[in-house]
Amino acid sequence: MKTNKKYKSDALAALHESMEGLHRSGVITKKTMREFDRSCLEDVPDLTPEEIKALREREYVSQPIFALYLNVSKNLVSDWERGVKKPGGPALRLLNIIKKQGLDAILSG
Amino acid sequence: MKTNKKYKSDALAALHESMEGLHRSGVITKKTMREFDRSCLEDVPDLTPEEIKALREREYVSQPIFALYLNVSKNLVSDWERGVKKPGGPALRLLNIIKKQGLDAILSG
DNA sequence: TTGAAATATCACACTTTGTGTGATATTTTT
DNA sequence: AAAAATATCACACAAAGTGTGATATTTCAA
Numbered sequence: 001m002k003t004n005k006k007y008k009s010d011a012l013a014a015l016h017e018s019m020e021g022l023h024r025s026g027v028i029t030k031k032t033m034r035e036f037d038r039s040c041l042e043d044v045p046d047l048t049p050e051e052i053k054a055l056r057e058r059e060y061v062s063q064p065i066f067a068l069y070l071n072v073s074k075n076l077v078s079d080w081e082r083g084v085k086k087p088g089g090p091a092l093r094l095l096n097i098i099k100k101q102g103l104d105a106i107l108s109g
Numbered sequence: 110m111k112t113n114k115k116y117k118s119d120a121l122a123a124l125h126e127s128m129e130g131l132h133r134s135g136v137i138t139k140k141t142m143r144e145f146d147r148s149c150l151e152d153v154p155d156l157t158p159e160e161i162k163a164l165r166e167r168e169y170v171s172q173p174i175f176a177l178y179l180n181v182s183k184n185l186v187s188d189w190e191r192g193v194k195k196p197g198g199p200a201l202r203l204l205n206i207i208k209k210q211g212l213d214a215i216l217s218g
Numbered sequence: 219t220t221g222a223a224a225t226a227t228c229a230c231a232c233t234t235t236g237t238g239t240g241a242t243a244t245t246t247t248t
Numbered sequence: 249a250a251a252a253a254t255a256t257c258a259c260a261c262a263a264a265g266t267g268t269g270a271t272a273t274t275t276c277a278a
Contacts, residue, residue: 044180062254071153071202076236078255088235088265090200093180097206097215105214106206171225182266187226197236197264225274235264245254 044092049083052095056081059103069106070094153201158192161204165190168212178215179203 047055056066056077063081067074070091079085087095097105156164165175165186172190176183179200188194196204206214 064254069202071198072235073198073237074255075238075257078257079236082256084257085235088199089180089182090197090203090265091235093178093215094199094203106202173225181264183226184228184267185265187228188265191227193228194264199236200264219278221276221278223274223276225272227272228270230268231266233264233266235262237260237262239259241257243254243256245252247252248250 044089044096046092047087047095047099049081052077052087053081055095055099059098061103069098069103153198153205155201156196156204156208158190161186161196162190164204164208168207170212178207178212 056063059066061069063077064074067077070077072091076085080087094106165172168175170178172186173183176186179186181200185194189196203215
């Protein structure tokens with residue numbers, strides 16, 4: 001099913017919103033809220049150069065356009081795909097968002 | 110209305126998907142696709158230290174948790190909010206996604 | 219109210235991501 | 249065949265981002 005594919009993340013997003021509501025209503029403590037987030041957000045998996053290139057091609061965009069989405073220079077995308085440089089913290093998070101939710105998740109203009 | 114608030118970005122996302130479909134069917138050229146993306150993605154607005162802090166507090170999370178979402182160190186978030194350092198390309202993109210779509214847009218575990 | 223735990227501010231040395239320019243090669247379009 | 253878009257490659261450089269560790273402040277539970 002198509003809906004099942006995104007079920008897990010949708011459920012988590014809904015849960016997080018519920019937690020916020022509970023916290024604002026004073027039903028749960030900040031600490032509980034914190035620990036909930038921590039358990040949800042842990043690891044941001046690394047991506048190999050090949051995976052990055054495959055990800056970009058899956059979305060049918062060129063390196064310059066991919067760079068535009070990520071707000072980095074086009075040369076950096078090239079470097080990632082050839083293994084010359086590795087995406088840092090925020091870039092890795094973006095790439096994983098794209099991997100799981102698609103490029104459209106970034107379309108917010 | 111609640112739906113109107115997100116209308117613009119939702120419409121863009123839907124449009125982008127349609128464009129992809131049209132391109133795969135050979136109806137439109139790659140060039141048209143490229144120019145479409147370029148026009149959608151242009152500027153990623155800067156955020157002042159105050160805006161970053163306000164954004165984080167709007168989402169009811171601490172600096173360490175916010176850092177977890179962005180996949181950066183907690184000290185860096187502190188530096189951003191005090192104006193000691195400024196978020197770079199990918200981090201800025203993430204912050205703007207959070208600003209427009211909320212922290213949940215990043216929840217993908 | 220006392221004390222522990224979570225947060226936030228600050229310093230500092232260090233790494234390397236990310237930028238910018240410019241050149242060349244390859245591919246894609248017209 | 250020419251033109252335009254892409255992709256690979258080489259540098260020098262700025263500054264983003266890391267990690268440790270210390271201190272102050274706030275928050276919360278006992």
